[in-house]
Amino acid sequence: MSPKENRFCWTAGPEDFEIRLDRFLASKPIGISRARIQDLIREGKVLVGDAAVKASRRLRPGDIISIEIPPSSAWKIEPEPVPFEVLYEDGFLIVINKPAGIVVHPGAGHWKGTLVQGVMDHCKGLSGIGGVERPGVVHRLDKDTSGVMIMAKDDKTHLALSAQFKAGQVRKNYLAVVHGKMPSDAGTINLPIGRNPLRRKEMTVVGEGGRNAVTLWRRVRDFLCGFSLLSVRLKTGRTHQIRVHLGHQGHPIVGDAVYGYRRSQEASLDGWRKGLLPRVSRQMLHSHILCIRHPEEERDMEFVAPVPEDMKAFLTALEDLEISRKKL
Missing domain, CATH: 3.30.2350.10 (Pseudouridine synthase)
Structure with missing residues (x-):
């Protein structure tokens, strides 16, 4: 690969045989999404050899692939x-x-x-x-x-x-409040994720054709009223990964309108848990810590975002309810 003024070039190897052009480019660290890559292909900014081709073009060893990313003046x-x-x-x-x-x-x-x-x-x-x-x-x-x-x-x-x-050199840690009690103090969810075949805007765990997805979780605290606070670390970065993985495990994130409990499921919860849900207006998921290496200064840096007020208020409500239940 050789970058010059946001122009990149690669030669396809044996391992790239029959890979779609857009998927090949999406695997490269050029800082743009697959959807953006497909737009550039349509605009003729991507060439295989000297020819503009379709995103579905299957590569052969020796193919020379080049892409030009327009400057920021656009x-x-x-x-x-x-x-x-x-x-x-x-x-x-x-x-x-x-x-x-x-x-x-x-x-x-x-x-x-x-x-x-x-x-x-x-x-x-x-x-x-x-x-x-x-x-x-x-x-x-x-x-x-x-x-x-x-x-x-x-x-x-x-x-x-x-x-x-x-x-995978960036450390990403999240805090999540989930339904139920986790089966152990910590665990790893290693399940591929792909597009939901019935609801195309959603993702789901799939048996074949999905992308590798690994989520590490650690229990921070259980609450007697049926909720848990988790620290979650991403090893991969798939769309909606934490929400999909935890929902698939039967412990959806509280307040998740897509991958969480449906209204019919919420109606079947016990009175303690059901009574707390109106306090939640969004999914209780917070990107807590991000660690990178500064590209220019070449030093490791850690950034921490404080727990937001709405999540703190919900956790306080759980603590207060736990104290009340212990007095009964």
């Missing part, structure tokens, strides 16, 4: 004030404590009020590698997940951070 997003806390900032990157309820980048149904627009308003410059809609975005959090996120201010930093995420 941005169309309008900056606007969006509330968030800055945990750290320098000339290369910015680390944010994202509030729940804010979408990371513009997309269908969310063209304004995103975190990207707020960060652009704050720092006036972000990497352009992520494309028109995702400048500076190295990784994402779901809309209703709070906590620490990192964004790149320039393309070199973006590529270096993306490489760390691809290689």
Whole structure:
């Protein structure tokens, strides 16, 4: 691979035989999503040899694949004030404590009020590698997940951070409140995740065709009223990974409207647990700690996002209920 002004080139090897072009490129640390790659393929920015081809093109050993990522001058997003806390900032990157309820980048149904627009308003410059809609975005959090996120201010930093995420060198720890009591003090969930064949916007554990997904969890505290607080560490970074894995284990995250308990299931809960759920307005999942190696300064850095007020309030309610039950 040889980068030059956001141009990259690879030669397909024997291990790449019959791999789709878009999937091949998505495995490379170039800082853009598979959807963005497919857009660039359609725009003729990706060549196999000297020819523009389709995303479904199957590779052969010896194929020369090149991609050109347009410069940041293509941005169309309008900056606007969006509330968030800055945990750290320098000339290369910015680390944010994202509030729940804010979408990371513009997309269908969310063209304004995103975190990207707020960060652009704050720092006036972000990497352009992520494309028109995702400048500076190295990784994402779901809309209703709070906590620490990192964004790149320039393309070199973006590529270096993306490489760390691809290689599994970034430590990501979350806090999650789940239904039920976990079967042990700690465990590992190693189950592949893929697109739900019936509900295409959702992910699910699949037997074949999914992507490797590994989640490590540790019990922080059990509550007598039927909830548990977990510390969760991601070894991979699949879409909705923690929510899918914990839900599949029978311990969905409290307040998760997609992978959590349905209303019919909530109705069958005992009175103690059911009575607490109206206090929750979003999934109780918080990106707590993020550890990276600074691409420019070459030093390890750890960033911690404090537990948000709504999660603290719910945990306090669980503690108060536990005290009340012990007195009975």
